[in-house]
Amino acid sequence: MTQSSSQPERIRIFDTTLRDGEQSPGVALNHQQKLEIAHQLARLGVDVIEAGFPIASPGDLEGVQRIAREVRGPIIAGLARAGQADIEAAARGVDGADRPRIHTFIATSPIHMKKKLNLEPDAVVERAVQAVRLARGFVDDVEFSAEDATRSEWPFLVRIFQAVVEAGATTVNIPDTVGYTTPDEMRALFAHVRENLPGHVILSSHCHDDLGLAVANSIAAAEGGARQIECTINGIGERAGNASLEEIVMAFHTRQDVYAYTTGIATRELYRSSRMVSRLSGMPVQPNKAVVGDNAFAHESGIHQDGVLKARETYEIMNAELVGREAGVLVMGKHSGRAAFRKALSDLGYEIEEERIKGLFAGFKDLADRKGQIYADDLRALVEARTDIPQT
Ligand code: KIV
Numbered sequence: 110m111t112q113s114s115s116q117p118e119r120i121r122i123f124d125t126t127l128r129d130g131e132q133s134p135g136v137a138l139n140h141q142q143k144l145e146i147a148h149q150l151a152r153l154g155v156d157v158i159e160a161g162f163p164i165a166s167p168g169d170l171e172g173v174q175r176i177a178r179e180v181r182g183p184i185i186a187g188l189a190r191a192g193q194a195d196i197e198a199a200a201r202g203v204d205g206a207d208r209p210r211i212h213t214f215i216a217t218s219p220i221h222m223k224k225k226l227n228l229e230p231d232a233v234v235e236r237a238v239q240a241v242r243l244a245r246g247f248v249d250d251v252e253f254s255a256e257d258a259t260r261s262e263w264p265f266l267v268r269i270f271q272a273v274v275e276a277g278a279t280t281v282n283i284p285d286t287v288g289y290t291t292p293d294e295m296r297a298l299f300a301h302v303r304e305n306l307p308g309h310v311i312l313s314s315h316c317h318d319d320l321g322l323a324v325a326n327s328i329a330a331a332e333g334g335a336r337q338i339e340c341t342i343n344g345i346g347e348r349a350g351n352a353s354l355e356e357i358v359m360a361f362h363t364r365q366d367v368y369a370y371t372t373g374i375a376t377r378e379l380y381r382s383s384r385m386v387s388r389l390s391g392m393p394v395q396p397n398k399a400v401v402g403d404n405a406f407a408h409e410s411g412i413h414q415d416g417v418l419k420a421r422e423t424y425e426i427m428n429a430e431l432v433g434r435e436a437g438v439l440v441m442g443k444h445s446g447r448a449a450f451r452k453a454l455s456d457l458g459y460e461i462e463e464e465r466i467k468g469l470f471a472g473f474k475d476l477a478d479r480k481g482q483i484y485a486d487d488l489r490a491l492v493e494a495r496t497d498i499p500q501t
C-alpha cells in the first residue's frame with residue numbers, strides 16, 4: 110500500500126447524466142423527471158450539471174431552461190457544437206442560472222475531421238476559436254472539448270487547446286469519446302497537455318466505458334492533472350456508458366491513502382441518486398454493480414458471513430451507510446454458515462438453544478440445496494414446523 114503525503118486536491122465533479130446519460134439507447138426523460146434528477150444532483154453536491162443539448166429539440170431547450178432557473182448550487186451547463194446556432198441555443202438554455210456555462214466541442218481526430226466533418230485541421234481550429242469567442246460573448250464560463258481526443262495527434266491537441274484558451278475557454282476537456290484509451294496513456298496525455306497550458310485552465314476528463322476502463326481512465330486523468338471529471342450516475346450513457354460517478358467518488362474516498370483527491374460529493378446521497386436515476390430512466394442497475402448494486406454489500410458464503418459478524422471490515426471495504434444504504438445484509442443460502450443462521454433466527458425474534466440450532470441447521474441446508482435463496486418466511490416455517498424434534 111502506498112502512502113500519499115500531499116494535501117488532497119479538490120476534483121470537480123461534472124455530472125452529465127442529463128445529457129450524455131440521456132443519450133443511452135431507449136432513455137428519454139421528460140422535463141419533470143429531469144428537474145427531479147437535477148435537484149437530487151444538487152443535493153448530492155456535484156459541481157456542474159450538464160443539463161442537456163439545447164439545439165437538439167425544443168423539449169431539450171426547455172428542460173435546460175427550467176433547470177437553469179430552478180436549481181441552485183451547481184454550475185448549469187448546456188452543450189453546443191462549434192457553430193453559431195448551437196451556441197445561441199445553449200446561451201438561451203443556461204440563461205437564468207446563477208452560474209451558467211456553455212460547453213462547446215468539435216472533433217479533433219484525423220478520422221473524425223476527415224470522414225465526419227470533412228474539414229482540414231486549420232479549419233477545425235478556426236471553428237473552435239470562433240465558437241469559444243461567441244460563447245464568451247454570452248457567459249464567462251466556457252468549456253471546450255476536443256471530441257475523440259484520445260485518437261487525436263498530441264501536437265494538434267495542444268495547438269487547438271492553446272488557441273481556444275487564448276479565445277477565452279476556461280476549462281479544456283479531453284474526452285475518450287470511444288472508450289479506447291488505457292490508464293497509462295490517459296495519465297501521459299493529461300500530463301503533456303498540462304505542461305503546455307497556463308495553470309489557471311482547468312483540465313477535464315470525459316471517459317466512455319467501451320473497454321470497461323472508464324473509471325480507471327478517469328482516475329488516471331486526475332493523476333495526470335485533471336481537476337474536473339465528467340461522469341454519470343450508474344455510469345449510464347452512449348453505448349457502454351460513461352464513467353460511473355459513484356465508483357470514482359468512492360474510490361477516492363476509500364483509498365485516500367493512495368489518491369490525494371477530494372470531491373464535494375455528499376456520499377450519503379449516492380444510493381438515493383442511483384435509485385432515482387434507475388427508476389426515472391428505466392435502466393436497471395446490475396445486481397453486482399459496485400457501490401450501488403443490490404449485491405454490493407450482501408454476503409452469501411459462510412466464511413464471509415462469519416467474518417462480517419465478527420467484524421464488518423473483514424469483508425467490507427466501505428461502510429454501506431456511508432453511501433446511504435442499509436448495513437450490509439447476510440443472504441441466506443446453501444453457502445451460509447451456522448453463525449449467520451443463528452443470527453438470522455435471532456433477528457426474527459427466535460432465541461433457540463444451541464442443541465436445537467444444530468437440528469434446524471441441517472434442515473436449513475437441505476432446504477437451501479433445493480430452493481437456492483432462503484427468505485425470512487422460509488426460516489419461520491422451518492422453526493415452526495419443528496421437524497428437528499424427534500417424533501415419538
Ligand atoms: O464523448 C464525447 O466526446 C462527448 C463530448 C460532447 C464531450 O460527449
Ligand code: ZN
Nearest residue numbers: 129284286315
Ligand atoms: Zn460523451
